[in-house]
Amino acid sequence: MRSSRWLHVPLWVTYAFLYVPIIVLVVMSFNSGRSAYSYEGFSFKWYAELAEDELVRDGLINTLIVATSSTVLATVLGTMLAVGLARYTRSKTLDAIALMPAVLPDLVLAIGLLVFYGVIQLTLGLYSVVLAHALFSMAFVAAVVRTRLVNADTSLEEASRDLGAGPVATFMRITLPQLAPGILAGALLAFTLSLDEFVIAFFTIGNSDQTLPIVIYSMIRFGVTPKINALAAILLLVSFTAVIAGQRMTKIGEARAQD
Amino acid sequence: MSPSRGRRLGAFVFLSPGLTYLVVLLLVPLGLVLSYTLFQRGRFGGVVHEFTGENFERLFDPLYLDVVLGSLRIAGITTLIALALGYPTAYLIARLPRKWKTFALVAIVLPFWTNFIIRVYAWIILLNGPGLLNSGLKAIGLGPYELLYNESAIVLGLLYSYLPLMVLPLYAAIERLDPQLREASANLGASGFTTFRKVTLPLTVPGVLTGCLFVFVPSFGNFVIPEMLGGGKSVMVGNLIRSQFLQARDWPFGATLALALIAVLVVLLIAQSWAARRA
Amino acid sequence: MSRTRFTRRLPALVAVAGLALAVSACGGESPNSSASAPAATADQLNPNADLTKQSVDVTVWPGYTPKELPERVKAKLKFPLKISLHDTNEIAMTKLTASGDSKIDVAFVSGQYAQALNEQGLLEPIHPELIPNLANLYPEATQLGYDKGNKYSVPYTWGTTGICYRKDLVKAVPTSWNDLLSPPAWADKKVTMMTTERWLALPAIKALGYSVNTDKDEEIAKVKEKLLAQKPHLLTYDDVTFGDRLKSGEAVMVEAWDGWCPTTDEKQNIGFAVPKEGSDLWTDTMVIMKSSKNKEAAHAFINYVLDPEIHRWAAENINYKVPNKAAMDQVKIAEGSLLGIKPATLLDGEAIIDLGQGSLKYTRLAEEIKAKSGA
Structure with a gap:
């Protein structure tokens, strides 16, 4: 094709749009000046300041606590829900309700929970965020596990039941091992979603402990410094590495499956 | 154990924990929000249990109606630009050689997996008055312009945050197309553009609709981006809801706005599934 | 088919709605029902507690x-x-x-x-x-x-509230709240206002000659009109970082509390003025x-x-001035600092008090100003 070189222009526009802001962000994190806007010279000083920032450190710890706990809760509940929905009922209503937390805008979930916690006079804290995150994560886990269930071979389960095994025994010995990759994928998704979640946490976290996204948000509100850029650069590095590693792993997994 | 008893036991064991969780933390809270739309605010927040229609009256006050319409406009513009940019991108990725395809796709999604707040922050750095874009413009003798704190900045922020959600479903739809269809069309003498218009485009309409929905929904209900990039001036319906709950402490009116938000999205979902069925 | 589904779904819906209402009725009011109760009886506190x-x-x-x-x-x-x-x-x-x-x-x-x-x-x-x-x-x-x-x-x-400005970037020193409310061309889109309810209203209230504690509907309506007219000329609303915006030159005049106006900044180019119409305490x-x-x-x-x-x-x-005589006596007051304002002068400002139900009018005002579209 003659014009193929020009054809790719939209592609480059998109990638430039997506990556220029990120590159700028990272470059400015090495600024030696106080301003996040004008570059004065190279320095690691904002990284050093970041390392000493207790708010950021506590935020990171809190985020990990919330993400881990909500993932465990969501994985257990979501897997059971997926099995229940796929094997034991045909109700479309239940299907829809189970998917609702994933579909509803986060703001709606957030105010619903805020109102609910207020009415039962719950003291807000990390655990109220854990409950909230598990709510939408459960929907994602259930959805991921279900796609796996639909493709799974049911004859083994039937055989197990015919041999007199109860639903729980059948689940533990037959279904669960078959589902393991789906459950793992769902759990990973839940964990990543919780790590980054801002809106719901913002409404339901209360006053004492804050998660990292909330810490970042207040840092930006209370004045923009290259310290935020340094934090951003580190987070970018972590998530890029994780995504690329995940990509590699699935590739290797696929290659093995094809062998 | 009879099979039907086993089924019922199974249904109970597997469904009850998750469903209980959903009832307590989803349906009851949503029911509460719904019921609040009919009550009056308490002076210090919370509600006074006296019925009133005032919240709905206020919703149709031109002042607030403007905000809802403005949010529709902002989300709509964002969606259209995302489509205009996303479609060619998805189309070109789908036609890349195999070994580049995955790489190109990962590169689209990659920014999406980093912290949302940080992605928005990047635009503050770029657009701010003394920021980089203005410094660049100054170097070539232009500006400075006030780039931040207006509607365009909000659209830009939303577009940046949700563009991957447009590209992915489009890519899936285009990728699934049978290349033979295009070849057949070309063999019958159709130009590249005619083939695109008559074959590719109609067959990818479901992908277009999904992509538009994926971009529109989070844009419409957003409050972080309009707050950070809009300077609290161009309030969107999400800001308004947030501020009713966290600042004005007018929960009943906030609940009414949230109901309006859900109503708009339900209408859109219905329209989308209707259009997808027709396509 | 459709009937059985409907009959099965309806009771569930009713049950959920009922549950929600029941929950809201029992718990919701507790903190608000005692609106008239002033300071409750004092707890016995133990002065020797560990x-x-x-x-x-x-x-x-x-x-x-x-x-x-x-x-x-x-x-x-x-x-x-x-x-x-x-x-x-x-x-x-x-x-x-x-x-x-x-x-x-x-x-x-x-x-x-x-x-x-x-x-x-x-x-x-x-x-x-x-x-x-x-x-x-x-x-x-x-x-x-x-x-x-x-x-x-x-x-x-x-302290009090006034206009904080960049001496080198204003063409005339602000003397009136109107300089902020209808900024001259050189300050267009370079002014900020605070959004906290009562201080959002303050400049317009004072410019119109009302009391900072007014709860008269017709006065608040006039205030609203004035603030809406100002909105297109604002950079943004800002309660926290207006000082930084002045330093960076992003803004040239901002509504500010005296203490947060960085008049002692090393470049010495920031000034503070209490407008002639008066202000608050x-x-x-x-x-x-x-x-x-x-x-x-x-x-x-x-x-x-x-x-x-x-x-x-x-x-x-x-x-910030602190109402602590022992502390203020130890403070060296720098040239140009606002710390020199004496308590007696401060008391010239009108003290802001809570207006009971009238306070809600300011909440509503602030919400309506922020919601008004068209920047």
Whole structure:
């Protein structure tokens, strides 16, 4: 094709749009000046300041606590829900309700929970965020596990039941091992979603402990410094590495499956 | 154990924990929000249990109606630009050689997996008055312009945050197309553009609709981006809801706005599934 | 088919809706039903309580207390101090009222909000015997309108509101609130206003010659009109970082509390003016929450803040006047600093008090101004 070189222009526009802001962000994190806007010279000083920032450190710890706990809760509940929905009922209503937390805008979930916690006079804290995150994560886990269930071979389960095994025994010995990759994928998704979640946490976290996204948000509100850029650069590095590693792993997994 | 008893036991064991969780933390809270739309605010927040229609009256006050319409406009513009940019991108990725395809796709999604707040922050750095874009413009003798704190900045922020959600479903739809269809069309003498218009485009309409929905929904209900990039001036319906709950402490009116938000999205979902069925 | 589905679904829906209503009816009102109850009876506090077993959670504006305060409290008073931040009074109010137990022991809020919290029955009366340093306060600071006699609040800083501007970037020094409300061409889109309800309204109220405590509908309507006309000429609304915006040149004139106007910045190019139409007298206070389980430590904390050594930090570092005579006597007042304003002059400003139900008019006003589209 003659014009193929020009054809790719939209592609480059998109990638430039997506990556220029990120590159700028990272470059400015090495600024030696106080301003996040004008570059004065190279320095690691904002990284050093970041390392000493207790708010950021506590935020990171809190985020990990919330993400881990909500993932465990969501994985257990979501897997059971997926099995229940796929094997034991045909109700479309239940299907829809189970998917609702994933579909509803986060703001709606957030105010619903805020109102609910207020009415039962719950003291807000990390655990109220854990409950909230598990709510939408459960929907994602259930959805991921279900796609796996639909493709799974049911004859083994039937055989197990015919041999007199109860639903729980059948689940533990037959279904669960078959589902393991789906459950793992769902759990990973839940964990990543919780790590980054801002809106719901913002409404339901209360006053004492804050998660990292909330810490970042207040840092930006209370004045923009290259310290935020340094934090951003580190987070970018972590998530890029994780995504690329995940990509590699699935590739290797696929290659093995094809062998 | 009879099979039907086993089924019922199974249904109970597997469904009850998750469903209980959903009832307590989803349906009851949503029911509460719904019921609040009919009550009056308490002076210090919370509600006074006296019925009133005032919240709905206020919703149709031109002042607030403007905000809802403005949010529709902002989300709509964002969606259209995302489509205009996303479609060619998805189309070109789908036609890349195999070994580049995955790489190109990962590169689209990659920014999406980093912290949302940080992605928005990047635009503050770029657009701010003394920021980089203005410094660049100054170097070539232009500006400075006030780039931040207006509607365009909000659209830009939303577009940046949700563009991957447009590209992915489009890519899936285009990728699934049978290349033979295009070849057949070309063999019958159709130009590249005619083939695109008559074959590719109609067959990818479901992908277009999904992509538009994926971009529109989070844009419409957003409050972080309009707050950070809009300077609290161009309030969107999400800001308004947030501020009713966290600042004005007018929960009943906030609940009414949230109901309006859900109503708009339900209408859109219905329209989308209707259009997808027709396509 | 469709009927069986419907009949099965309907009861479930009704049950959920009923449950929601039932839950909302039992719990929802508790904090609000006692609107008229003033300060509840004082708890018996133990002056000899073991403070090392307590800990104090504080919510305060960013940068409003010394950074190393937690360490100093730990060293001196032997209990941990935890700071959380709020950027406006409204957000503080939400924090303190949204859920069962806010877990906050001491909150920094402005006087009229302290008054509102007290009306709600949320504040612990101050036990003066546990705060001997109250004696350090100026006599004027014990007779402020929102809480005469400091029964449930202790003043931390006080001051007035005016226009903070860049001397090198304004073509004329602002003298009137109207300079901010209808900015001249050189300041177009380079002015900011505060959004906290009463201070959002203040410039327009004063420009129109009303009282800062007006709750007359027709006056508030005029104020709204004026503020809406100003909106297209604003850079943004900002309660927190307006000082930074001035320093960076992003803004040239901003509505500001005197202390947060960086007049002593090293470049010395920032000025502050109280417009000729007059302004307010605001007070930021410390209050102890009734729900606090660490009331003795909370009192000890407030007493420690009133220590001249600590209290003068606010005057020396964030340029806020503190109502603490002992502390102010130790402060060296720099040239051009606003710290020199005497308490008597401050009292010329009109004190902001809570207006009961009338306060809601300002909440509504602020919401409507912010919601009005078209920048």
